[in-house]
Amino acid sequence: MNFINALLTEEGKVTKQGNENDNLSITLLLDGEKKTAGDNETSLSSGQLLCEVLLKAYDGNLPTSNNISNAEKTCTVNTLSTLLAVSQTAKSTALQAGVVESTVDQIKHIHVKLNMDSLQLGKPSKKKEDPLMADLINQLNLLQNFMYHSEEVKMAVYGCAFSNTAHKLWAWCTVEPNLLATMLAVLSTYVARCDMAASSLAFTSLSSVSTAGPSSNSLVHSLVKFACREHKQSKQGEGSDTQRGLFSLLATLALSSECRGILWKSNFLQAFSKVTPPKKGSKGKKFSISLMWLKLLVNLSFSAEGQQMIMKIPDSLELLLEYIQCTHQPVQQAALLVLRNLCFHGTCKPKLLASDKFLSYFLDTVHNLCLQMKYTAVTALWALVHNSQKAKVAMKNAAVAPKLMEAYAKVKNNTNSASEEELYATPCLNAMQTVIALVNE
Numbered sequence: 006m007n008f009i010n011a012l013l014t015e016e017g018k019v020t021k022q023g024n025e026n027d028n029l030s031i032t033l034l035l036d037g038e039k040k041t042a043g044d045n046e047t048s049l050s051s052g053q054l055l056c057e058v059l060l061k062a063y064d065g066n067l068p069t070s071n072n073i074s075n076a077e078k079t080c081t082v083n084t085l086s087t088l089l090a091v092s093q094t095a096k097s098t099a100l101q102a103g104v105v106e107s108t109v110d111q112i113k114h115i116h117v118k119l120n121m122d123s124l125q126l127g128k129p130s131k132k133k134e135d136p137l138m139a140d141l142i143n144q145l146n147l148l149q150n151f152m153y154h155s156e157e158v159k160m161a162v163y164g165c166a167f168s169n170t171a172h173k174l175w176a177w178c179t180v181e182p183n184l185l186a187t188m189l190a191v192l193s194t195y196v197a198r199c200d201m202a203a204s205s206l207a208f209t210s211l212s213s214v215s216t217a218g219p220s221s222n223s224l225v226h227s228l229v230k231f232a233c234r235e236h237k238q239s240k241q242g243e244g245s246d247t248q249r250g251l252f253s254l255l256a257t258l259a260l261s262s263e264c265r266g267i268l269w270k271s272n273f274l275q276a277f278s279k280v281t282p283p284k285k286g287s288k289g290k291k292f293s294i295s296l297m298w299l300k301l302l303v304n305l306s307f308s309a310e311g312q313q314m315i316m317k318i319p320d321s322l323e324l325l326l327e328y329i330q331c332t333h334q335p336v337q338q339a340a341l342l343v344l345r346n347l348c349f350h351g352t353c354k355p356k357l358l359a360s361d362k363f364l365s366y367f368l369d370t371v372h373n374l375c376l377q378m379k380y381t382a383v384t385a386l387w388a389l390v391h392n393s394q395k396a397k398v399a400m401k402n403a404a405v406a407p408k409l410m411e412a413y414a415k416v417k418n419n420t421n422s423a424s425e426e427e428l429y430a431t432p433c434l435n436a437m438q439t440v441i442a443l444v445n446e
Contacts, residue, residue, distance in 0.1 A: 006080050009055075013087035020091060035092040052092035059085040060102055075136070082143050090150035099151065100158055108148050109165040115141045116174055141174075142187045149191040159199045167195070168202070172209040172224040179231065182247075189250035196257050207263035225258060225267045233273065236294075244293040252297035259304040259311065268305075269314050277302070278319040282327050292333045299328065299339035306346035315343065316353050326362050329370065341370065341378055345385035354393050364403045371412045371437075379416065380433040383409070387436055390443045397444055406444045413437045 016031040035052035062081045088095050099105075119137055148167075152158045171192060178185040196203040206228075207219040220226075232251045239248060258264035268274050277298050283291040302325075305311035315321055328340035344367075347353045357363050370382040386405065390396045400406070413434060420430040 006077075006084050010080065010084040010087055013084070013091055017087060017090045032091050035088075036094045050092075050094040052088065052094040053098045056085070056088060056092070056095035056098040059088060060099065060104070079139075079143060082147060086143075086147040086150045089147070090153050093155070096151065096155050096158060100161060104151065105148075105158060105161040106165055108144055108151070109162065109167055109170060112141065112144050112148070112174075113170055115144065116170070116177075119177060138181060138184060142184060145184075145187045145191050149187075149194045152191075152194050156199060159195060159202055162195060163199075163202050163205060168205040168209045168224060171206075172211060172227065175224060175227050185247065186250060189247075189254055193250070193254045193257060196254070196261075200261060203258055203261040204263045206258065207261065207267055219263045219267065223267065225264050226271065228255060228258075229268065229271045229273045233276070236276065239294065243290055244297055248294070249297060252301055256301040256304045259301055260307065262308070262310065265305065265308070265311055265314070274305075274314060275318055277321060278324065280324070282324065282331060292331070292336050295328065296333075296336050296339060299336060299343065302343045303339055303346075306343045309350055312347050312350040312353055315347065316350075316356060322356065322360055322363075326360065326366055329366050334375075337374070338378060338381070341381050341385070345381050345388065348385045348388035351392075354389060354396060357389065358396060358399050364399065364405065368403070368405065368408050371409065372415075376416065376420070376429045376433060379412070380429045380436065383433060383436040383440060386440050387443070390440060397446070400444045406441045409437050409441050413441075 012031065020030075020032060035055070036050050059081060063085055085099075089099055115137055119141070122137070148162065152162060171188065174184075174188065178188045192206070196206065206224045209224045210220040210222060228251060232248070232255060235245065235248050235251065239245060244252075255268070259268060280295055280298055282295060302315055306315055325340045325344050328336050329344070331337060344357075344363075347357060367382045367385060371379050371386075374382075386400070386409075390400060416430060416434060416437075420427055
């Protein structure tokens with residue numbers, strides 16, 4: 006079992022990196038190869054068969070499973086967890102077997118036991134490793150792997166009101182670092198590409214009274230408060246693993262309208278104006294907090310509501326323009342993407358054009374940076390000039406068309422057809438032509 010677990014773990018790492026070879030993939034062997042089960046000629050994949058065996062051991066139904074040790078039970082859970090992460094047919098089998106419901110029930114049961122143990126007066130100091138806490142983390146890891154790349158499983162988890170369960174566990178997360186890291190990973194997987202799951206975090210409440218709208222004390226509120234606390238304790242410019250996990254989760258939640266409202270009303274977004282960009286020549290880790298914020302703003306900027314929120318943050322435009330000029334490329338790309346998205350909003354255009362630096366910085370990007378960032382900058386100019394007479398006048402005064410023609414010739418002559426950047430060359434050149442034509446109308 007340890008060997009199978011190790012094998013599936015390595016397969017998961019390779020799959021996550023996107024380097025899997027279909028001819029050698031264990032996932033293909035699990036989900037592609039079909040075997041016949043019994044006389045009924047039902048076709049089962051290797052992943053389904055392995056999942057059925059592991060589920061029997063997991064439930065204690067195998068002949069040898071009654072006397073197994075805790076270590077063997079943990080190994081069974083871990084092996085089932087890694088299998089569910091890499092095999093879609095195993096997910097289907099486990100879903101039909103009710104693993105979602107039983108896992109969420111087990112998490113609730115462990116939570117109750119933790120609360121009861123904490124209330125026992127005169128109890129000796131807890132062991133270095135609490136078995137209950139270890140079991141809870143294993144169950145959460147199982148649920149995370151089960152939900153990975155499966156909307157069907159996420160909806161089953163949503164149906165079990167997991168968001169409320171996670172909210173009730175949050176108090177324990179704030180005092181148990183390992184549980185916190187696990188919970189942030191589980192929630193990030195849960196809300197990824199699942200609007201209903203993301204929105205549900207805004208409706209949770211620790212009280213039994215249900216509300217029609219978003220809660221005033223939801224799990225999102227708790228996440229924001231904890232993020233603010235971590236931000237105050239962090240070093241200048243550097244972020245911890247916990248902060249990265251929190252901001253990654255909040256960035257995904259920013260795609261949900263209900264969660265966006267909480268981020269704004271809690272004054273959390275306004276804290277971006279207090280972030281100080283690192284000085285020139287700073288190393289990458291000094292940009293850690295800045296990059297976390299910018300990734301959150303990127304997701305926020307994909308909605309009209311979010312674009313307005315960003316423009317209302319004090320000094321946000323000046324900060325974003327400053328980040329475009331920094332030497333750390335991921336930060337440059339994120340800041341450029343935020344500004345590009347702001348160019349699509351009609352009421353944002355006059356404010357952007359009012360900045361003396363805006364057009365000059367974008368033209369510098371078109372001339373000096375990589376082709377991918379050139380393309381982002383040109384599409385920003387395209388969005389800015391579209392249906393905006395004021396933008397056309399400003400671009401003519403800034404001699405945007407002649408400068409874009411110079412950049413066009415440079416890109417056309419210097420692009421290597423064998424390079425990866427060639428993917429951006431044609432759309433970038435087409436965008437430049439469009440902007441030049443619009444400005445010259």
